[in-house]
């Protein structure tokens with residue numbers, strides 16, 4: 001049985017591992033930390049005394065690669081969300097509230113109904129969305145002129161949420177496939193989904209169990225430092241002080257993050273600008289949790305972007321978080337709590353004692369034109385080595401869907417070449 005050596009056990013590595021195990025490879029994952037999941041994982045936080053995620057993750061029901069991965073590993077039920085494609089928003093400054101609800105099918109009938117549109121928006125603003133089909137090198141702000149209620153209340157938060165990049169820098173063309181695969185297909189493809197119990201329960205633990213049931217192996221605390229080749233193919237993997245031979249017929253997949261790829265793979269083109277995401281968590285005993293029907297609330301005119309509530313933990317995501325990451329943590333906690341407390345039936349003046357600010361400094365690559373042209377191809381000059389990862393050129397922004405799809409594509413490419 002040939003072996004698939006997979007470097008990195010984030011969701012990209014797990015996705016390629018599942019595909020290659022299905023194709024009868026013996027799978028070995030090399031992971032430099034003591035846990036799998038990478039930037040998508042859960043852990044017990046001592047301050048909160050609760051299991052939390054390294055960051056809130058939102059998926060959409062049109063994320064076909066993520067859903068097929070979860071079907072395979074038997075974890076589809078771990079993703080939950082409303083039955084309808086509803087997105088509630090509140091403008092924290094004005095107190096205005098509205099819910100965007102898409103209709104079924106690709107014809108967006110809902111935009112014809114003034115009462116269902118985002119308050120203050122005109123029909124013509126929605127039709128301008130077609131400009132995404134010929135975005136070229138324009139930023140989201142350039143494409144949508146950076147003005148108008150729909151820009152402020154939809155394009156801006158949607159861009160920051162999906163691309164973790166401010167619209168004056170974000171390459172509009174990276175939004176196009178996201179819209180095409182979700183919102184443009186209607187409600188069935190646009191329902192918001194979150195992990196019922198946590199990211200590891202959804203994407204990581206079931207995948208590890210599935211792989212282990214099929215003879216897969218994961219080597220923790222096992223840092224890959226380089227690859228050897230004979231000019232035609234990869235022949236060995238350098239691991240710590242040792243060396244793992246890659247036999248003829250074996251394959252190697254790099255599922256490393258962009259910032260480590262060069263040191264392991266040698267010269268490889270990769271994005272080199274990254275953006276933080278800040279998550280603020282509060283353990284709220286006896287919270288009213290009126291959001292349970294929706295799970296997620298969008299906040300505008302505020303430091304907080306999205307509020308997620310799971311059990312008794314309320315968590316806030318702040319994307320494109322360079323500025324907030326540099327701020328005093330107490331100030332961030334105070335501001336965010338003041339913004340969200342009324343939404344969960346709490347007193348804004350009573351900051352919970354169990355609270356936590358978590359910053360992922362390199363959450364995603366920056367979705368600018370300059371960065372996306374640095375994304376490399378899946379294939380390499382060695383026929384037994386392919387690349388997977390959210391930063392490989394998979395057409396999508398740095399997301400779970402992009403990561404899992406890149407793993408699936410990498411596996412298909414290898415199988416085809418064999």
Ligand SMILES: Cc1cc2nc3c(=O)[nH]c(=O)nc-3n(C[C@H](O)[C@H](O)[C@H](O)COP(=O)(O)OP(=O)(O)OC[C@H]3O[C@@H](n4cnc5c(N)ncnc54)[C@H](O)[C@@H]3O)c2cc1C
Pocket residue numbers: 007008009010011012013030031032033035036037038039040054055056057058059222223224225255256257260264277278279360362363364388389390391398399400401403
């Ligand atoms: C806070 C936050 C919020 C996010 N929100 C969302 C969201 O709402 N929706 C969404 O779809 N996406 C979201 N994302 C993006 C998503 O999490 C990532 O795109 C995805 O997890 C990347 O997976 P990956 O496997 O490509 O990379 P990684 O998760 O970085 O995995 C790479 C793995 O390789 C290992 N590794 C590194 N170097 C070596 C080495 N030399 N040897 C062996 N192993 C090595 C690392 O330890 C890691 O486990 C978010 C990310 C963050 C951080």
